[in-house]
Amino acid sequence: MGRSLWPGVLLVDLEPEPESRAEGAGQAGSTSDRDHGNLSRLRSPSLEIREKEIREKGSEILREQLDAAKRELKLKDKECERLSRVRNQLEQELEELTASLxxxxxxxxxxxxxxxxxxxxxxxxxxxxxxxxxxxxxxxxxxxxTSTPSSPNRQLHPQLQPSGTRGAYKHAGGHIRNKSTSGPFSSSPGKPEPSSVSIPPVAKEDREMDSVLYAEFLMWKDHPSLDRSSAFLSRIYREDIGPCLSFTRSELSQLVQSAVENNSLTIEPVAMSALPMVKASAIECGGPKKCALSGMIRLCRHRIKLGDKESYYYISPSSRARITAVCNFFTYIRYIQQGLVRHNVEQMFWEVTRLRREMTAAKLGFYLTDQG
Missing domain, CATH: 1.20.5 (Single alpha-helices involved in coiled-coils or other helix-helix interfaces)
Structure with missing residues (x-):
């Protein structure tokens, strides 16, 4: 009976049948040895062939894997080179950008x-x-x-005030004559007045509103401005400001009016001890004893400066009173324009009227002097 121990190899069973074993018992040992040797010779070539095939197939697989690995490695090398170039480029751009930043x-x-x-x-x-x-x-x-028409504040323009306390023009529309010092009952100096002579009471000032002037003021009050085109300011320029600032030296008068309108005029007192030491350039602008505006010989205790100009102009007390009256008027209407006045409209109108009266009185030559 034959058995296959390896693929493709047929083994023959040479063992005798039971009945024949007895006949050939003497030959059993030698026959078994021969079979074992034959089997060994049959197995060796088959194993070698099989192992060779396996080695060849393994080598072929390894070569294929090696080739694939080489190809993959080459692709990775190229990718690394590309990425390296990109990295270098980015580093350079980053460096330039950093420096620029x-x-x-x-x-x-x-x-x-x-x-x-x-x-x-x-x-x-x-x-x-x-x-x-x-x-x-x-x-x-x-x-x-603190200023009212009945009790006006006399310090509305402090930069124009002298070193002493400035009074206001308080006469009521004209001269008030004291009958005790005029007429047949006037007493001579040094003699007492007769007890039978009584001093008459001072007349009380009364007033009546002009409807035209009040209407013009109301129209201006609705839209207050310093534009002289309004009927209110046009009238005051024509009737009060223009005449009050009209001096002999017309050119300088116009400069003074412009400075007053621009709020850039300065009036300051002159130290009397320094008057004899006036430079020649100051004499050209008037002098301690000559008014630069009127040209009249008067003792000038004040001087004016127009805006940022370095020149000073000496002015007489009358000229100073006229300029101050106009400045007071402009100061008050500026306060109205800026909403700083808390009076009612009628009180504002009477205060404006009072300031107009001061300009008229100053133009006519009336002014107050400092006492002492």
Whole structure:
């Protein structure tokens, strides 16, 4: 009976049948040895062939895998080279961008520092101006709120006031004669008046509103401005301001009027001890004893300055009173324009009328002098 131990190899069973074993018992040992040797010779070539085939197939698979790995490695090398080039390019661009950003940032910081310094300087200057303006507004509000037509405040324009206390023009529309000092009952100096002579009571001032002037003021009050085209200001320019500031030197008079309108005129007292030492340039603008506006020989205790000009002009007391009267009028209507006056419309009108009367009186030569 044959058995197959390896594929493709047929093994023959040479063992005798039971009945024949007895016959050939003597030959059993030698036959078994021969079969074992034959089997060994049959197995060796088959194994070698099989192993060779396996090795060849394994080698072929390994070569294919190696080729695939080489191809993949080559692709990865190319990809690495490409990525390396991209990285280098990005690093270069990043370096350039960083340098540009640092330069731009440095420039911006430098400009910001310059702007900040300038802004801080402007802020300090503005704060100083605000403090000054707030103080001025507080003082002006106090002056305006304490002024009434019946008891006007005489300090509405403090920069125009002399070193002493300035009075106001208080006469009631003309001269008030004291009958006790005129007429047949006037007493001579040094003698007492007779007890039978009684002093008459002082006449009370009365007033009546002009409807035309009041209507013009109401129209101006609805839209207050310093534009002289309005009927209200046009009349005052024509009847009061123009005549009051009309001096002998017409050119200088126009400059004075412009400075008053722009609120840039300054009046200051002159120290009398320094009057004899006046420079020649000041004499050309009048002098301690000659008014620069009227040209008349008068003792000039004040001088004016027009805006930012360095020249000073000496003025007589009469010229100063005329300029001050106009300045007081402009100051009050500026307060009305800015909403600083808390009076009713009628009170405002009578205060404007009073200021117009002061301009008329100053134009006619009436003014008050400082006592003492």
């Amino acid at each position: 640092f330069e731009e940032a440095h420039k911006m910081v430098r400009e910001a520092n310059v702007k900040q310094a300038a802004a801080e300087k402007q802020l300090k200057e503005a704060q100083g101006k605000i403090d000054v303006l707030q103080a001025e507004v507080t003082a002006l509000k106090t002056l305006v709120l």
